[in-house]
Amino acid sequence: MKIILNNREEVFESDALTVDEIMKIKRFTFSKIIVKLNNTFIEKEDYDKTSVKEGDNLVVLHLLAGG
Amino acid sequence: MQDYAFLTETNRKQYIMGHNLSELKTKQKTLKSWSYVWHPIERGYNNRTLYINVGTCEIKEKPVSQQMKDKFVGGKGFGLRLLWDATTPTTKWNDPENEIIISPGPIGGITQYSGAGKSLVVTLSPQTDSVMDSNVGGFFGPFLKFSGFDAIELQGKSEKELIIFIDGVNHKIEIFEDPGFAVDSHIMGEELTEYFAEDEKDAKNIGIVSSGAAAEHSLIGMLNFTFWDNKRKMVRLKQAGRGGTGTVFRNKKIKAIVAKIPGVQGNLNNVVDLEKIMTVGRDYAGEMRDLDDKQNQMKKKGTANIVNVMSDYDLLPTHNFKYGTHKDAIKIHSDLLRDKWFTLGINDGCWIGCAMQCAKGADEFELKTGPYKGTKVIVDGPEYESAAGLGSNCGIFDYEPILETNFYCDTYGICTITWGTIVAFIMECYENGIINKEITGGLELNFGNSDASLELIHQLARGEGFGVIAGLGVRKMKQLFAEKYGADPKFLQDIGMENKGLEYSQYVSKESLAQQGGYAMTNKGPQHDEAWLIFMDMVNNQIPTFDYKANALHWFPMFRTWFGLQGLCKIVWNDVTPADNKLEKEPHKIPKHVRNYLAVYEGVTGIKLDEEGLIRQSERVYNFQRIFNIRRGYGLRQHDAQPYRAAGPVTVEEYLSREERYDKQLKEILNIDPQGKSVEEKMAILRKHREDQYEKLLDAVYERRGWTKNGVPKIEHLKNIGMDLPELIEVIKPLQ
Numbered sequence: 001m002k003i004i005l006n007n008r009e010e011v012f013e014s015d016a017l018t019v020d021e022i023m024k025i026k027r028f029t030f031s032k033i034i035v036k037l038n039n040t041f042i043e044k045e046d047y048d049k050t051s052v053k054e055g056d057n058l059v060v061l062h063l064l065a066g067g
Numbered sequence: 068m069q070d071y072a073f074l075t076e077t078n079r080k081q082y083i084m085g086h087n088l089s090e091l092k093t094k095q096k097t098l099k100s101w102s103y104v105w106h107p108i109e110r111g112y113n114n115r116t117l118y119i120n121v122g123t124c125e126i127k128e129k130p131v132s133q134q135m136k137d138k139f140v141g142g143k144g145f146g147l148r149l150l151w152d153a154t155t156p157t158t159k160w161n162d163p164e165n166e167i168i169i170s171p172g173p174i175g176g177i178t179q180y181s182g183a184g185k186s187l188v189v190t191l192s193p194q195t196d197s198v199m200d201s202n203v204g205g206f207f208g209p210f211l212k213f214s215g216f217d218a219i220e221l222q223g224k225s226e227k228e229l230i231i232f233i234d235g236v237n238h239k240i241e242i243f244e245d246p247g248f249a250v251d252s253h254i255m256g257e258e259l260t261e262y263f264a265e266d267e268k269d270a271k272n273i274g275i276v277s278s279g280a281a282a283e284h285s286l287i288g289m290l291n292f293t294f295w296d297n298k299r300k301m302v303r304l305k306q307a308g309r310g311g312t313g314t315v316f317r318n319k320k321i322k323a324i325v326a327k328i329p330g331v332q333g334n335l336n337n338v339v340d341l342e343k344i345m346t347v348g349r350d351y352a353g354e355m356r357d358l359d360d361k362q363n364q365m366k367k368k369g370t371a372n373i374v375n376v377m378s379d380y381d382l383l384p385t386h387n388f389k390y391g392t393h394k395d396a397i398k399i400h401s402d403l404l405r406d407k408w409f410t411l412g413i414n415d416g417c418w419i420g421c422a423m424q425c426a427k428g429a430d431e432f433e434l435k436t437g438p439y440k441g442t443k444v445i446v447d448g449p450e451y452e453s454a455a456g457l458g459s460n461c462g463i464f465d466y467e468p469i470l471e472t473n474f475y476c477d478t479y480g481i482c483t484i485t486w487g488t489i490v491a492f493i494m495e496c497y498e499n500g501i502i503n504k505e506i507t508g509g510l511e512l513n514f515g516n517s518d519a520s521l522e523l524i525h526q527l528a529r530g531e532g533f534g535v536i537a538g539l540g541v542r543k544m545k546q547l548f549a550e551k552y553g554a555d556p557k558f559l560q561d562i563g564m565e566n567k568g569l570e571y572s573q574y575v576s577k578e579s580l581a582q583q584g585g586y587a588m589t590n591k592g593p594q595h596d597e598a599w600l601i602f603m604d605m606v607n608n609q610i611p612t613f614d615y616k617a618n619a620l621h622w623f624p625m626f627r628t629w630f631g632l633q634g635l636c637k638i639v640w641n642d643v644t645p646a647d648n649k650l651e652k653e654p655h656k657i658p659k660h661v662r663n664y665l666a667v668y669e670g671v672t673g674i675k676l677d678e679e680g681l682i683r684q685s686e687r688v689y690n691f692q693r694i695f696n697i698r699r700g701y702g703l704r705q706h707d708a709q710p711y712r713a714a715g716p717v718t719v720e721e722y723l724s725r726e727e728r729y730d731k732q733l734k735e736i737l738n739i740d741p742q743g744k745s746v747e748e749k750m751a752i753l754r755k756h757r758e759d760q761y762e763k764l765l766d767a768v769y770e771r772r773g774w775t776k777n778g779v780p781k782i783e784h785l786k787n788i789g790m791d792l793p794e795l796i797e798v799i800k801p802l803q
């Protein structure tokens with residue numbers, strides 16, 4: 001499927017993935033992250049319950065690290 | 068033995084081998100004693116600074132004018148102002164005129180908001196030949212302030228080794244000949260604390276600045292600032308690391324500066340509204356209590372919590388910044404520090420009242436090499452920069468040698484960040500045959516050889532062998548290797564990770580154009596304390612255009628400069644995030660914490676400040692520093708150039724290691740089909756593109772900062788920000 005991830009087109013092999021699976025594929029392991037799916041906040045405990053579909057807009061905002 | 072009565076058993080055994088302090092007391096020869104009238108601090112300011120000439124033993128106080136406070140605020144601002152006035156455009160780092168200035172800033176020393184014990188050290192750097200500033204914790208800065216001074220200015224050069232004693236109890240300054248204290252900081256810190264403290268309870272009232280043996284033989288010396296760890300009953304060390312501050316210190320033959328105060332109480336800064344500060348301070352401490360464990364675990368892992376995070380995002384420098392991750396990076400995962408090395412459940416704040424407590428320590432670490440082999444010590448750290456610099460960047464994925472090198476860097480008085488980048492550069496040169504065993508005196512300096520890396524630092528401390536060459540830093544080694552050993556200067560320029568003469572700190576910036584600017588456009592050289600934009604740029608894609616990047620490269624460096632004007636720690640701002648931060652319009656700025664700072668500033672000084680005013684305070688000092696560089700023949704566009712390793716793959720192996728990524732970029736960004744092209748051809752195309760992008764970035768950022776295309780602040784801009792001082796206009800007028 002093709003989605004918009006952080007304002008960029010991103011293609012995944014699977015047609016249905018949870019937020020949690022996308023985070024794992026992308027290795028988004030940082031602890032201070034804000035996730036919005038189609039402009040709705042997704043809490044960490046809901047990552048594995050929230051499905052992402054073709055055409056969705058997913059924002060995974062990493063807050064500052066480093067220094 | 069009674070001299071060490073209050074040290075722990077381990078320490079006593081370790082330090083007793085050094086000196087008998089009673090004997091040293093009988094040898095103490097005072098060269099100058101100067102008394103002053105102490106006044107309480109008013110709203111964060113003493114309104115005077117302390118001047119000491121170590122060559123002539125002149126000691127005096129200087130008033131702080133309202134203009135100095137309005138334009139320069141404190142901390143780094145005061146340091147720059149005093150240094151400008153003390154030196155000429157041609158003053159060299161080792162001239163007597165050069166100064167070391169230490170200044171905490173108006174907020175410095177409060178205990179009701181976290182991270183308020185920092186000071187800024189400012190000097191002309193032996194590495195960059197221009198202005199250096201370095202931010203440091205520990206007790207000395209606040210104690211200097213509580214003793215009665217907003218800054219200490221050290222000028223001149225002594226012929227004899229000196230100790231400077233700021234006696235904030237009896238209100239006098241003493242300069243005396245060093246009666247024979249140890250050189251290395253972990254011992255000297257204990258000795259001087261014992262020497263000046265009345266008893267164990269008094270140890271917490273002593274703050275010391277010192278360096279170490281390697282600072283005497285190198286250009287990369289740093290300064291250690293002690294803090295007394297009441298639980299462990301020992302001194303701990305925090306470092307003003309960057310740019311050779313310790314080298315200047317030892318060149319002036321200052322062995323140590325000691326400040327002693329009667330004690331820290333609630334409101335020594337005589338702030339205007341303590342309750343206001345306490346309210347935000349309590350709130351912040353609550354965030355740390357409730358959120359730290361789920362977020363960064365600063366209390367358990369310190370700043371090193373990001374070692375594995377950086378590796379996951381291909382940002383952890385390995386093998387001299389060639390790559391951003393490595394199969395063995397798991398061996399230096401931050402969990403290991405938490406679970407195996409760091410002592411947990413102990414207050415690790417480097418200043419009183421810091422709820423973040425990230426100054427972690429590894430206790431009872433048994434040294435395997437060097438002059439202290441066999442002794443058990445505390446290692447202060449490793450912080451992230453030390454773990455990455457001394458570890459992965461040198462191909463060393465084992466905390467044992469990383470901790471050992473960290474310890475020796477500290478006690479010998481050299482910067483771990485600088486040392487890491489230097490050794491990584493040497494290792495790449497060694498593996499490329501640019502230098503060999505004959506040149507290194509038998510050391511096989513391959514990536515991963517921790518024994519050779521440790522021996523190198525011991526050589527430097529002894530002033531011997533190839534260690535002394537390493538202590539010159541990357542820029543001078545590049546020249547030397549080209550001139551003496553026929554190395555290709557272009558290749559060395561590409562792989563030598565320095566800009567302005569200062570070594571890069573430990574992040575891979577290849578895939579973040581904004582961070583390339585965040586590094587190479589800095590005033591002092593590539594340290595991440597001005598801007599860390601990698602996630603915003605590379606991962607979040609929040610700043611995709613040049614305009615966005617330029618805005619970020621304006622706001623973040625200005626905002627972060629402010630910490631150095633006030634005496635604040637930047638870590639506290641962003642290393643814990645409020646629970647409702649996501650609801651903020653600009654969550655990446657951690658706006659609630661910015662508001663906290665405005666409240667703290669108002670609470671201390673009584674002056675109301677908004678975000679714009681905060682940025683303006685920094686902008687004045689930032690532009691002053693840029694023009695200070697210009698006055699010295701630097702600070703122009705050409706000096707913001709970066710080594711290509713910071714921007715892209717220099718070697719074929721680097722390109723091939725991320726071939727898919729680079730090929731994709733050729734296709735998608737440049738519309739060039741990589742099929743059928745050799746790696747060298749693809750590398751050349753990518754390089755041209757990335758170098759062009761960087762030039763465009765410079766244009767955009769200069770414009771946003773109110774500078775000409777050559778990076779010179781415009782007169783009009785200085786007028787707009789209220790910084791059109793005649794001495795600045797004189798420097799930039801011919802360059803408009």
Ligand code: SF4
Nearest residue numbers: 182417421423425636
């Ligand atoms: S956050 Fe860490 S470095 Fe900053 S003041 Fe607190 S303990 Fe010191």
